[in-house]
Amino acid sequence: MRDPINYADLIPELRAWNNGAGIDVESWIASVGNYEQLIAYGKVLWPEFMEYDDCVFFADRFAKDNYRAFMDQTKQNKRAVETVMNHTHIMDICCNAQPRPNRDMILFVGRLLKDIWQAKLSRDFPKRCITVSFPEEHQDDLLHYEVSFFQER
Numbered sequence: 001m002r003d004p005i006n007y008a009d010l011i012p013e014l015r016a017w018n019n020g021a022g023i024d025v026e027s028w029i030a031s032v033g034n035y036e037q038l039i040a041y042g043k044v045l046w047p048e049f050m051e052y053d054d055c056v057f058f059a060d061r062f063a064k065d066n067y068r069a070f071m072d073q074t075k076q077n078k079r080a081v082e083t084v085m086n087h088t089h090i091m092d093i094c095c096n097a098q099p100r101p102n103r104d105m106i107l108f109v110g111r112l113l114k115d116i117w118q119a120k121l122s123r124d125f126p127k128r129c130i131t132v133s134f135p136e137e138h139q140d141d142l143l144h145y146e147v148s149f150f151q152e153r
Contacts, residue, residue: 010108044093045116049124055082056125056151079150083133087148088113103138106145110134113147121149 007025008014017023023031048059052067055078066085074080090106090113101109114134121130129152139145 005108010105045113046120047117049121051125054078056121056128056130056149057082057085061085079153082150083148086150087146089143089146091143091145101142103142106142107136110136110145110147117147117149 008022011025011028014025014028015022017028017031049056050059050062051057052062052064055067057067062085067081070081070084071078090110091101093109094101111134114132118130118132121128121132130149131152132147132149134145134147136145
């Protein structure tokens, strides 16, 4: 079991509110958030998936030409193709964010995506054995942290 989440460490701005007395996450969201961002984050957190040729992919990222090219490159290894076509670099989600995220932030987001995508994929494809992967080994370059999913074959 993981330690309780310390949101003030993950969102340093929380501590600056109320003349340094801080603010809780829900109050901060109510103060600075907006519905357009909430809807956009919803698409990242709860994406649409699709099936093609006994594989599962992000619906909005799938391209038949890419699929065929990766199938050729991997000698028809569908698991490898799903893995590469379904990967997301955590740093790419908010690539222009300032301040830049630290490793704890990247790990939090990666774990969150892994859990949410696993729940959605299990719900959408209950008869398939789909694994969501988020390797957490230390990386010097935060760009190397990525989440992906594939079917166990």
